[in-house]
Structures are given as structure tokens and as C-alpha cells.
Amino acid sequence: MIRLEPRTEPSRAMIALTPILAVLATMIAGGFLFSALGKNPIEAIRMIFWDPVLGEHAFYYRGQILVKAAPLIMIALGLSFGFRAGIWNIGAEGQFIMGGVIGAAAGLALYPSESIFVFPIMLIAGTLGGLLWALIPAYLKIKFNANEILVSLMLVYVAFNFLAGMVTGPLRDPDGFNFPESRSFQQWDAASNPELIAGSGIHWGVLVTMGLVIVAYILLTRHIFGFHIRLAGQSPRAAKFGGVNPNKMVAICLGLSGALAGMAGLYEVTGPAGKLTTTFPLGYGFTAIIVAFLGRLHPIGILLAGLLLAVTYVGGDVIQANLSLPKASIQVFQGMLLFFLLAVDVLVHFRIRFKRGL
């Protein structure tokens, strides 16, 4: 008979080991999935995890990894603070969209200016767009006790419809033959977020993300804010006595994650996506949730997890092209990863004891 015995302290070894276990378990389960679909499992797994990094055509894919990792990491960093404190912003996708739309709108208002201030203005507008969008659930939570999970998620659908309304209405490219898309930012130097080193995938958003990892690390481990966050998550009552204002916590955590998601959205629209379309949101806001958990809500962990998930994103493109599998198969993979992670998490807080009889 198997019994779970609580550990007196969470196991440090297991905290580091369980994400790796989860990835391995996902590979094995994923292999079964692919063989069920009639594909060679080993080949499929190699295409997802190996080819984008070290395969034959990796020189092309490697750049894509950073392009996809940057928004994932940026959003996940923001989310991690809230998740630690038990504040669940799962509407990052909506904040990502709003950041892109508001930032793009601010830029397009200045078209065709070539001033060096255009991009900074767009960046600020995009960040504020995400911030304000996330403050809606924060306000409703504080003022009316409305569940932030449901509100922030409903706002994703609202944001998506808003985007659709904008690209078919006010923000549609006047010279674009009525296609539902905005002017191209890639062809407008003042507003573009170009690849800085050809083939590397590095754009301004990637550099900012690296900086943010460091800032988040300091904030979490060395700053009083990080302490309050950890306290509020582990013991809400103690936090209250310690002078942590829970309402303020809700506003800061949601606002912070919204601002980062909005910023990621703006970098995406001006850089890799190039223009506002209804297909520019690729689900980073949802995948970032997996990144945050897989990274153990810790900045360094999130950095690694973001890179890994970006590899699977790119790997998804590879298997789509080579094995004619739908893009969705990679989503199954990512969902499975979170499942296995949550499952092996039990090892952190419990010891497994095998006992005979009972």
C-alpha cells in the first residue's frame, strides 16, 4: 500500500528535479500519443526537442526560439508574482492583445512621423494598455469581491473582439485593399522593432526580457515587495498581521502582470508579427501560465522554462511541416507538461512510503 507522508520541509532537491521529471514524462507520454497517431514517436520527439536547437536546419529555427521565448518569459515573470501570492491572473492573453492594440493605435496616430519618439510612445501606450486592462479585474476584485480568474478570462474574449473591431474599423490600413489588418510597422522605421542581429531573432523585446529576469530576481529575493509576496502566498493571515495590505497586493500583482503582458504584445506587433491582425495573438498568454509553473515561479526557472516551451513551439512548426500533424498536437504536449508537473509536485511536499498490509 502506498502512503503519502508529509515532509516537515519542502524538499529542495525535488523542487529542482521535478520539472525535469515532468519533461521526461511528457516525452514518454507524447511518444505514445504520436505512435497512436501512426507516426514514429522517436522521430517526432526528436523533431520537437532536438531539431530546433541542434538539427540540420537549426540555423533557421534558433532565431525563432528567442522570438518565441521572449514574450513567454516576459509574461510569465509578471504572472509569477501574482501566482505566488494566490492572485490568479489568467487573462494575460487579453492584456497581451490590448497592449498590442493600444500601442499600435498610439503609433498609427503619429503616422507617418519619423521622430525617434514614436517607438517609445508606442511602448508606453502598449504597457499602459495592458496595465489598465488588468486593473479591471483588480478593481472589481477589490471593490466588489468578483473572482479575478473569471473576470480576467472573460476579458480575453472582449479584448479579442475589440482587436477584430479595430482592424476592420479605425485601425485598418487605408491603403490595404480592405484587408482586416493595420499598416505594417516593419516598413515604418520609426515604429519598427527589427531583428538587431540578422538570424539571431534578437529584437528589443528580447533584450528587455533579459533585463527583466534580473530585475525580477532582485525584486523577489532581495526586496521587501518580494518578501511580502512570498508571505502573502504562504500565510495570508501572517501577512495581514505583518502589515501587508491584501487589496494593494491584488492591484500590484494584476497591474504588474498586465503591464508586462501589454509590453510583450507591443513588441510582438511591431516586431515578429509586423502588423496588427486578428492572428497576431498566438496564445502566449496561456502558454506563459505553463512557463510560470514549470519555472517554479522563480525568475531563473522561468527563463529556462520559457526557452524550453519556445523550443516546443518551434518544434511544433517542424512536425507540422514534416509529419503533417496539426499545430494543436503541440498544445496537447504543453497541456500534458503542466499535468505531469502538477502530478510530480507531490514529491516536493510528501514522501512516498511503501508499506505492506495495513
Add this chain to the structure above:
Amino acid sequence: MDFSAISVVSLLATLMVAATPILLAAIGELVTEKSGVLNLGVEGMMIFGAICGFIAAVETGSPLIGFIAAAAGSAALSFLFAILTQYLLANQVASGLALTLFGLGLAALLGHQYTGIKPPSSPKLDLPILSDLPVVGPILFNHDYMIYFSILLVAGVWYFLKFTRKGLVLRAVGENHDAAHALGYKVIRIRILAIMFGGACAGLGGAYLSLIRVPQWTEGMTAGAGWIALAIVVFASWKPWRIILGAYLFGGVTILQLNLQAVGVDIPVSYLSMAPYLVTIIVLVIMSADRKRASLNAPASLGRIFHASN
């Protein structure tokens, strides 16, 4: 623009069709939450049910088998959530999100060969005289069987929770799992059954979408219906009959919005499509604003992890 084109009778008749997927998912989630488990994976279970039901119905030609397959498939999916939260003591919020992401992906994977196919049509109730009545006939007596089943299901859940011993035990587990455990009730077993009931209902709701409401398979077709169902449970203050009220209210908003699009109101389609989500938020705010009442209605152990220390 011509408002006279909107017929009130057909509005009310289609309202029920629009509301039923949410109604089915919400009544299942109500039972799950009454047992003290918060399963945020409704969206994932719904869409998985939608594709399971669709595939089964297309392959066998029978909508009934489709619905059975949907219920079974989603119940099986929810069992994964049950293992995670009940045996492995994982966080319910995170596990629910995982279930949704996994379900969305798996459904898209299974369904990618089934886009653009029409499912077999479901028979409709056709009572002599009653179905032919003007006004009342189309609204009440001329629907597919699932609509009547969904209302019976609500009645059944209401009766089960209020008047049966097992219902009382389930509520006790949801209010105070330690006390229920001390009295000798199998907390984990009861919760797993409640989770799987919720999964089966969500599956039926999803299959209703793909087999009757739309009827077609498209990726991401639930479009937040599962999340709206979660909000309806809050709206209903965990009371079965109010689930019907809530679901039909949302059905009404959806249908009204679609009708306004059809008659060409001078608001772009995208903004009209926001309506159901905005109404969900407003309703959620109104129902949660009175903190005392909200906490009185919610099951006291909702979302808490149970680990018997024996």
C-alpha cells in the same frame, strides 16, 4: 435596419437552444463544487465532449451514441483532474487550467479531420396538437430531446441534493471535509464521483454545441462557454433552479446579440459579440458584491485540499 424582422417567438425558441450547452455544463459543475472541488477545467471538458460526441455521432450515425460518448469521454478526462487533485493533492486552480489547456489541444488534434462535416441531425419532439400550437408550440413543445433532458437533469440534481441521504453526504463533504471524514464518509471517493459527474455534464454540453446548436466541428468552438458556465454557478448561488435562470439569461443575451447582427444594427459585429462576456462580468460583480451572502452560499471547503492524516 428593421426590428420587426426579429420575431419574439423564434427568439424565445432559439434562446433555449443557445442556453442548453451552458446549462448542462453549469449543473455538472454545481455538483462538483457542492462536494468542495473547484474544477476550472470546464472549458476543456466541454470542448473534449464536443469532439468526442461529434466523432462518435458521425461514425455511427446516431446522435444518441454521440451524446453517450461525449459524456464518457469528458468524464474520463475529468478523472485525470480527479487523480491530480484528490490523490496527488495538486492545487485545484492550476490543475483546472491544465485540464483546459490539455482538453483544448487534444480536441483540436482529434478534430482536425472532422472539420466541414455535417453530423446526423437529432430528432425533435413532435407531439400531436401541442407542437402545432401557435406561439406556445415552437417555444415549449418543438425542441430536440436534449433540452428537455437538461431541465430534467436540473430537477434531478435539485432532488438529489435536497432530499436524498447521499445528497446530504455530498454537501457535508463540501462544507467540512474533516468532519465528514471523521464521521466515516469516503471524502475522496465522493469527490471523485462528483468531479466525474461534472465532467460528464460538461461533455454533454459540448456535444450539444457540436451536434445540435452549431452543428459542426470547428477548433475552439466552445469560445468561453465553459468559463461562462463557471460564472453561472456563482450567479446561481449554488442553487440548482437558479442555474436555469442564469443559463437562459445568457442564452437570451447571445440570441439577442445575434439577432441584432442579423438585422444590421449600426454597431460592428465585433462589439456586439462582446455582449455575453460583458454581461457575465456584470452579473459576477453583482452577485459577489454582497460579501456576506456570497460566502454564506459557497461551499465552505471549496477549493481546499483534503489529506487525511489518519
